[in-house]
Amino acid sequence: MKGTIQIRGLGKKYPIYRKPSHKLIELFSLRRVSRHAGHWALRDFDLDVAPGTTLGIVGQNGSGKSTLLQIVAGILSQTEGDCQVDGTVAALLELGAGFNPEFSGRENVYLNAAIQGLTRSEIDSRLEGILEFAGIGEFIDRPVKTYSSGMFLRLAFSAAIHVDPDILLVDEALAVGDLIFQHRCVNRIRRMRDAGKTILFVTHDLSALTRFCDRAILIDKCRKILDSSPEKVVHHYQELIYRRERRQAGQRDQYVEVGQDATLPVVSTIPSIHNRYGEGGARIKGILLHSPDGRVLNQVNAGEEALLLVSVDFRKDISDAIVGFTVRDHLGVEITSSNTSYEGVHLPAVKAGTTLTAGFRIRFPDVRPGSYSISPAVARGNIWEHTIEDWIDNAYIFNILETGLIYGMMRWPVQVSYRFHGGEEDLRQDVETQR
Ligand SMILES: Nc1ncnc2c1ncn2[C@@H]1O[C@H](COP(=O)(O)OP(=O)(O)O)[C@@H](O)[C@H]1O
Ligand SMILES: [Mg+2]
Known part of the structure; x- marks a missing residue:
């Protein structure tokens, strides 16, 4: 059924080259000689996502979240295991992924949409909508490598939603900070969710996770360690970070210089x-x-x-x-x-x-x-x-958090007092001050 994702025993190993020259040796030997040690970015990964699910994904930096999304998006191949994706996928990945920096924005839109299986005329008919939503003006014909992260995001998001995918992947991108655009993105994603699309959503905004997702998974050190309600996953994740920071605090260097706080x-x-x-x-x-x-x-x-x-x-x-x-x-x-x-x-x-x-x-x-x-x-x-x-x-x-009504950006510390003017007492006082 469209919108289903089924992952079994998925693993991704990236090569680590101990010396730059080893990569060359391997290339020249046409990979008969293997000089690299592997580094697992994802391991023994199972996941079933039913159509219409909004799945939140959390985990510390380097835990394997982006690797997972890139495999689901089909722009990275796995080392082992199986990843079956039913339906079309649009991806809003970390800056750069899936885009060719040398090509113009327009060329990248065509390239991306072609990967999603759209025909040239289908893309032509959507191009205007894509450009309008992205709103990056003449930059559309300049190489993507000249874009700011904000411009890149606008184009990538616009391209992603206009292919009308069955599955949308969002990798942390929405936290990029220069955007009114963010608001429009969130609205669009909400609409896609309401329209029954499957969404995989990597975020560090834990309250967005609980507000937005039906279910969440926690990835740690390349493995899925929890698959549950967003609330449970957030709780577990916070505990995990806390424990880890504590352990590191215990191992920290013990010397202290004058004026410093030894408890940090x-x-x-x-x-x-x-x-x-x-x-x-x-x-x-x-x-x-x-x-x-x-x-x-x-x-x-x-x-x-x-x-x-x-x-x-x-x-x-x-x-x-x-x-x-x-x-x-x-x-x-x-x-x-x-x-x-x-x-x-x-x-x-x-x-x-x-x-x-x-x-x-x-x-x-x-x-x-x-x-x-x-x-x-x-x-x-x-x-x-x-x-x-x-x-x-x-x-x-x-x-x-919401703790009371605030007008505008912030509440200033204001104290109010008042006085009526015009009473007898008041007139006498005014006369006295004039003397
Ligand atoms: N292109 C790459 N080459 C080598 N190692 C990589 C590459 N991309 C990611 N990794 C490694 O794989 C692990 C998982 O990375 P990633 O999926 O980006 O994690 P996350 O998105 O959770 O921060 C990390 O240890 C990272 O250093
Ligand atoms: Mg990442």
Whole structure:
């Protein structure tokens, strides 16, 4: 039946080449000599999805989620096992997957639709709708490699929904932060769900997962470890991260420098990486939002206190490091930023090979409820002049819960008083002040 997915014993092994030259040896020997060790990205994977299901998929970075979607989409072949997909598939994958960067947007639309089995005339008749929804103007005729991540996403999403697939795959893409578009995407996906399409939805936005999905799976270290209700899966996933962070905290280096907080744990999870850049002298290792009692927070109440942890691996000696973060709302609007230097904390010189964790204690103000993202960064220099060593857009997504009516973006701390003017008492006072 259209919209059914049946996966049995699926496995994907990526080669690891120990030295670049080994890849060449293998190529020249026409693969008779195998010099690579394998790395399993997915293993012993079974999954049945009935038509009309909206299946949420969660798991830590590197657990195998994107690999799974790419195999279902047919753009990656498995090493072992069976993946049967009944019906047409449209995929909104991580940036780049399924698109040829050298081709123009228009050529990619044709290419993509042809893969979905559409004829040239079918595509012609939909092209206008695709271009209109994407709204990227003349960029449609430029190579995709010149696109910003936002433009790419608009085109990819537009192409995906216009082929009217039986199955839609969405890989984290909606968290890309510059979009009013996001809202339209969510509406479109909701409509596809209501129309009985099968949807596989990878996300780190755990509240979207529970709102949106009928069922969810948790992937960990290339295997499916839970298949249940979204609520159960979210709970289990949060516990898993929490336990893992705790264990790492127990193993952390014990030396402490003056002025530092010895209780800060190392965090090594980056929930999502969309756009990352920097000189690379230091690399962000993890980001996490903790409650004061050490729970992983994916949602907070206005007025609640939390600890934002950002761990950084230093690859070079850096004497003037700054660690900071930017918060954006679901439309990509910057809400606030801060960093160690701005808050008056000057980090001591850091040696290559060291890991440093910065903790930012935050009391959340009364801001509009909804989904927010945190982009961590590490730089060198001062707040006026610096170079970015590593920056990750929208690495951590969390929700601020509805705690009362808020007009506009935020509630200012306002105190109201009043007084009537015109009474006898009031007139006498006015006269006295005039004297
Ligand atoms: N093209 C590739 N070559 C080698 N290893 C890869 C490749 N793509 C992914 N991997 C590895 O496979 C594992 C699963 O990756 P992925 O499916 O992207 O995970 P996720 O989407 O859950 O973050 C990771 O260990 C990753 O490093
Ligand atoms: Mg992925």
